[in-house]
Amino acid sequence: MLENKQGRDRFLTYTNDNGVMTRPIWTLMNKLNMFSNCPAMNLDNSQWLEDRVVNVPSSAILKCAIFTYLTPEASLRKFFLIHDINGAERKYNFAGFIDMKPASSSMSIGELQCPILDEETFFNSPAAKESSFALGMGNTKVLNKINQRYVPGYDFPNLVHPSFSGYRATIAMGKGNVVTAGCIFTLDIKIGNLNLFNMHTTLGHDSVIGDCNVFNPGVDLSEGIEIGDRNLFGTNCSVLQYVKIGSDNAIGAGAMVNRDIGNFKVSVGGAGKSDCD
Numbered sequence: 625m626l627e628n629k630q631g632r633d634r635f636l637t638y639t640n641d642n643g644v645m646t647r648p649i650w651t652l653m654n655k656l657n658m659f660s661n662c663p664a665m666n667l668d669n670s671q672w673l674e675d676r677v678v679n680v681p682s683s684a685i686l687k688c689a690i691f692t693y694l695t696p697e698a699s700l701r702k703f704f705l706i707h708d709i710n711g712a713e714r715k716y717n718f719a720g721f722i723d724m725k726p727a728s729s730s731m732s733i734g735e736l737q738c739p740i741l742d743e744e745t746f747f748n749s750p751a752a753k754e755s756s757f758a759l760g761m762g763n764t765k766v767l768n769k770i771n772q773r774y775v776p777g778y779d780f781p782n783l784v785h786p787s788f789s790g791y792r793a794t795i796a797m798g799k800g801n802v803v804t805a806g807c808i809f810t811l812d813i814k815i816g817n818l819n820l821f822n823m824h825t826t827l828g829h830d831s832v833i834g835d836c837n838v839f840n841p842g843v844d845l846s847e848g849i850e851i852g853d854r855n856l857f858g859t860n861c862s863v864l865q866y867v868k869i870g871s872d873n874a875i876g877a878g879a880m881v882n883r884d885i886g887n888f889k890v891s892v893g894g895a896g897k898s899d900c901d
């Protein structure tokens with residue numbers, strides 16, 4: 625409780641400017657438009673409280689920064705993922721985008737001005753240890769770099785869109801996976817670190833997925849599949865049941881993979897032709 629209304633307003637401005645989401649306790653109901661013509665008793669005490677009481681966050685809200693090494697625009701889907709997660713239950717304050725050598729210091733998204741942080745400067749600042757990080761790009765080599773350099777020492781929560789459907793108690797995820805809107809997994813699934821499941825990816829039961837794979841929108845993964853690390857799955861490709869895929873492959877958009885693929889292959893077209901090294 626603050627001393628008076630001016631003190632309350634100064635406190636609200638200061639805390640919100642510094643990333644702590646405080647708010648006034650309430651607006652008295654007799655001041656709401658819909659009750660403006662209703663009778664009200666003497667509310668001096670209530671008014672006294674309204675002028676002084678503030679709500680402070682009761683749980684820690686993490687700052688979250690998004691890695692992007694291409695253009696921040698390419699990371700918008702992850703920005704909206706955080707936005708949607710916060711809509712269901714406020715968990716993250718958005719700290720900004722991280723880039724290697726940012727061309728500008730901010731980007732506007734609607735009315736928001738979002739900072740673009742220089743990677744080296746940011747990781748040399750104390751803010752890095754207090755932040756959480758999310759992937760913003762689908763380049764498997766860059767994901768691999770982040771997995772090796774930053775995942776062991778920093779917080780990489782699994783970000784799962786509220787629309788996700790799956791039997792979560794039986795789905796084991798490592799760190800830093802991003803599951804965007806409309807993904808459906810079933811059960812008994814093991815997933816490593818830093819995989820990016822773009823919109824409407826489906827994943828069947830008893831499957832195992834390694835690290836740093838990128839699944840573009842609409843990828844359909846049947847049950848019992850095994851996937852290694854750093855593979856790119858083009859949009860709308862399908863992998864049939866019990867197929868094993870190694871590491872560092874590119875599966876073309878729309879491909880149908882019905883037999884095992886080793887490593888370092890490009891596979892396009894029907895019936896999974898792994899035809900290029």
Ligand SMILES: CC(C)(COP(=O)(O)OP(=O)(O)OC[C@H]1O[C@@H](n2cnc3c(N)ncnc32)[C@H](O)[C@@H]1OP(=O)(O)O)[C@@H](O)C(=O)NCCC(=O)NCCS
Binds near residue numbers: 840841893
């Ligand atoms: C498979 C892929 C990685 C190959 O990329 P690339 O090595 O640069 O290959 P190129 O574009 O040089 O194409 C090589 C040949 O494969 C063919 N090809 C490429 N992708 C194909 C696909 N998905 N299905 C069928 N044929 C394909 C090309 O037509 C070309 O054939 P040609 O030599 O007879 O002309 C890429 O085409 C792809 O499908 N990427 C996924 C894209 C995606 O999902 N986008 C959505 C982003 S959200």
